[in-house]
Amino acid sequence: MAVVTLSRADRALQRAAEDAQRSRRSWAVSVWLGRLCLLVVLIGGWELAADQHLLDPTFTSKPSAIARAWWQLAASGSLWHHTQYTLTEFAVGFALGALLGVVAACLLTLSDLPYRVLEPYLLALYGIPKLALGPLIVLWFGVGLLPKIVLAAMMTFFLVYMNTVVGIRSTSGDMVNVMRVMGATRWDLYRRLVLPHALPYTLTALRLTIPIAIVGAILGEFLGATGGLGYLIYEQVTFLAVDKMMAAIATLAAIVLVFRLLLLPLERWVNRHDKAIGGNG
Amino acid sequence: MEALAHREHVLERAVDEHRRRGRRDFWTLYLSRLALLLVFLLAWQVLSGVLLDPYFFSRPSLIWDQVVLLVQSGRFADNVLLTVEEAFFGYLLGAATATVAAAVLGLLPRAYAIVEPFLLAVYSIPSVAIGPLLIVWLGIGINSKVVLAAYFVFFVVFMNGVSGVRSVPRGWIDVARVMGAGRGQLVTKIILRGAAPHLMTGLRTSVPQAVIGAIVGEFISSQRGIGFLISDASARYNTAGVFAAISILSLLVLVMAILLNGLSRLGARRTG
Known part of the structure; x- marks a missing residue:
């Protein structure tokens, strides 16, 4: 009986550690995804806005x-x-x-x-x-x-x-x-x-x-x-x-x-x- | 009893002596500083024309004449006011945007982590380098100088602001939440208060930056302002004029520093 509880506690602990690791990994993934999106949006938006003459390419270039x-x-x-x-x-x-x-x-x-x-x-x-x-x-x-x-x-x-x-x-x-x-x-x-x-x-x-x-x-x-x-x-x-x-x-x-x-x-x-x-x- | 009185007397004399010596040290220090300044100016005046080429080094009396000339012709007030105006609006613009950005990004760690490399990239642009770009965008009038001054101010305030927001103890926020503070209250009552010391440092140290930004903008292209006086005199090889304008600028920066010191002391008394 005691062994069973111990292993259960062990498992719970392990799961918690995995959770923490997963959330850390998901944080890193979301940050890098966010950076990538921002980069694409900034550069793409700039390029597009200049092409559509929302920005004057003479002044802002692209x-x-x-x-x-x-x-x-x-x-x-x-x-x-x-x-x-x-x-x-x-x-x-x-x-x-x-x-x-x-x-x-x-x-x-x-x-x-x-x-x-x-x-x-x-x-x-x-x-x-x-x-x-x-x-x-x-x-x-x-x-x-x-x-x-x-x-x-x-x-x-x-x-x-x-x-x-x-x-x-x-x-x-x-x-x-x-x-x-x-x-x-x-x-x-x-x-x-x-x-x-x-x-x-x-x-x-x-x-x-x-x-x-x-x-x-x-x-x-x-x-x-x-x-x-x-x-x-x-x-x-x-x-x-x-x-x-x-x-x-x-x-x-x-x-x-x-x-x-x-x-x-x-x-x-x-x-x-x-x-x-x-x-x- | 007598012994005690005697000891007190000796002690008193020792304290007196110490105080007198302290005061004497203080005066020696200030007098020697003043003497050094006078010797420096006098040596400059006398050696100019003998050892120093007056063409390059001018001399104090000529520089004074130039200052008097600037004041009498009315160009002094005109140009100083313009530079002050540029620096003032630039400071307001830079400090306000930086404070808002720091508060928002300081509160959203994920968003901050996302924009951090972009900020680092922009931060690495030497501040002076965007001057010509601003001239192209905003013309040679006051606007380009205001924005350049704001750019000089922005990062100083922003960096300090972010580290201020980060320095707010987690416990304060938790306690305020538990006690039912809304998001607005959290920002105004806890986070901005907690970040205030860092933020104030940024707001104080960036004031001269605003002036420098305005001056550099005037160097790049302008028709008025203290920076214009400096570069104009330099282009005419009027060394005395250059020194006169630089002296006026230094005086302006000094006056601003003194005012700022007084203001922040006043502020510290209010909040402390």
Whole structure:
């Protein structure tokens, strides 16, 4: 008798687990179906509305025309040509801004007085909308790659600097004291304790600044350039070539997406110890 | 008894000393900051023409002259008001649509899961890049700037709003349901209240974004506004004019930040 009830309970339990799994699976299925439907409706609706002249194709273009424009740009090599400009500006500016941000954060946290004196100036500079400096930067550095690199670096610098300072400041004082007692020099302290501790903060800032560094580069291209995806977009206004503009915008979005996705695993790898530390209390 | 009085006296003196030193530190800090600013401006003024090419760096006195000129000719008020107007309407549009979208999608987890990749795709579009498209669609007047400013604001408010709605404890909702709250009451009394802190952060931090959106829109194509003043002066190689317009913009952003701080403190006192 007891065995029978046990097996019945077992079965009920098993059924409940299966139910939960099934409902989870049905959730995933419905979400993916929903995404697919939405994609079809959006693109199909857009295409149809443009064909039926509910939307004016001169202004909104349509998916098939955009795909054709993208393919033409890609096949003629001009897409890659412009992408190279934007990628170079972004990569150099981003790297420069990030490096300067980390170095500035280290230097200013070395002792208290320079930090307290300089901090309000950095904050005031941070308060100036950096994109608004675009024309000034162009005035100073011309229309080559340099002004875009400077703009991208400026967009990157402040967030990286501020996050790194927060990371450095949140290093536990006890640990610093322990290392000091054990005879660590300031260099040891930064290399072994402070910087590894600040790294996750810096990485978060890096991920957040990817899109805005590209924004800086593109604004620079709007203000005066000979190449780049921003230049490509800006140039098409005169021709009302909305399909080419959309194709270039989609390429930009893809670039941003790829860089963000590339940084995610890196961030996870850096944070890999967090769980263990949390688990130990 | 005497010993106690003495100890109290010593303590009092120590507190006094501490306070005085604190005040002195405070003043040293502020005075050194002010001194640094003055030294910077003075060095700029003096070195311009000697070490710095005035053509590229201008000098403080010339920039001041340009500001005075802008104010006297009436161009100051005209252009500042236009930019404020664009930023204001852009902010309203962006913040309102983002709040509604966040409330709806935050409440419907399945719908949110469905649209999430689409949102991520749109979010990856660099905000500046759609500027020229908006010019094609809406012309070079105020509308394209308003929409660009709204686009700059939207995602900041939306992301914060969604995480706010998600942060409302499940228990609150259950309790409200048990006590007979209808759907409308649930939204206004529980969910929006619970999401308010996150939402307010988004609404506050996105204010400068609206101004930047308006300015960038004016850079791309315009005939008036602070952004126009900057790009126009830059096109004429009038460095002092560029600095003057940027200073005016920075001042505007600063004033808005102070107003906003006061407002949110007031709001916190009301609700807290």
